[in-house]
Amino acid sequence: MRYQELLFKWRAGNSTDDTDAQLANLRLASQLGAALFCIALAEPGTEAEVTVGGQNLRHPAGRGEAAGAGNWANATAFALITGVHEDLAPLVLTGRAIAGKDGSAYAAYREALHAYLTGVDPESAAERALREAEKAKEWGFFPAPAVLLSQFVEGDEESFNLALADALEAHRDHYQVADRADDPDATIDLDVLALACHARRRGWDVRVESSYLPQRLLEAAEHVWGLL
Template sequence: MLQASAQKLVDGLETDSTDLGRAQRTTLTLAQSHCLLDPRASIFPTWDAWVTAMQVSSAVFAAATTSEDHVQCRIAHEDRTLQATGPQHYVTPGSWTTAFYLAVICREKDRITALCHVPLALLRENGSRFDAYHYNWISTLQAYWLGKPDLGEKLVSAVDGTDPEIASDPETAGKLIYPPMEMFHRFLRKDHAGFTQALANALQWHREYWTEESRMYQSPGLVALAPLAMACIAHDAGIPIGVESEYLPATLLGRNWYGEFPT
């Protein structure tokens, strides 16, 4: 049922590209759900689902930022012509970080670069309010990838914004948002032992957050998306990842399926 829903949404994007928000959520849910039965992401259908989620997530921003009437995006093994959407309610800091993490996990350098050129102003035009740390974290990641100055200051601002006395949702900020920031900080310092500890802490907090009774059956709990992305960055930079977890699919981390088909 979920597979069929995802495919229907993807196939309808050329008709109504403003369905990209729903398509992003559904394809990500499908990718995460594959890891329930395939926690190492060892089989091809799991990788295929993660690539599709990555492609849809990147397409959200390709369609939102294009200066043309249409944009070509490859999604689910087909080149699709999507309408320009401009700002939408689903073009948010959360959808951006999801797209960034997925592009990192799938090692899609061109898509990461495109995402890092998305202006923060666009992410403020969705009609919703987000804590400052969301924007500061995005600014940090963009600065890192594009080699911009003031990276350390941007990271400090992002971390400071997750302070429980400031954050509007202290639990989410503390258990899900701050941990990848700490991992990134350790990565930048080339602190291998500190990175390993930060990763272990991130996975523990992920477990605590998603095994709380009201959340324990939700698909985002199946994979620690942000810690996995930070671990992928570290892995590719030569930092040994000394932590194994069902929340950290080993085959995605090791990029074993990378290059299997055109993406």
């Protein structure tokens, strides 16, 4: 999944016209993430049946370190970008902590995202994520887009667009420091792209234009959402 993510980000940083290849990376990453958490959902001692890249595969059930909160967050981002029901479903069912407690600086944001996807008190969870947003900075990490998520939860399209512009500007400023510009993550913030694609698919008008927000990927997001 990380390999497909890196290919996508590399292509996003080196080409504005390679949308088909980028989408192929995103779709495969989304399938891999879904497969990982289908395996985590399966009953111990059984085998999970998954489909990846058009191949039907079987894998022993397991909830190892790979099914941790970080991979859950990335897999969820890929599923929201691609908008594939079958990929998001196991992530909604598992949540971020199926393989153990999430002790990261992003725990509150991931909890809020899961609360939104399940519809279980998303407002309170989004407020907690906002309060915890500074923790990532204190620990030396780039923070998750808690403000952006909170505006989506509130259903405020105008404020969402303002928060989207702020999130992309913060991403740019963060990766302009020292050698961060060489980091593959500098080209795209997956969490921000995921929320933007989801908003577009919900029928919202995403008015922000930025090299960090590939417009052709937004255009590929259909205005139909049947997951929840």
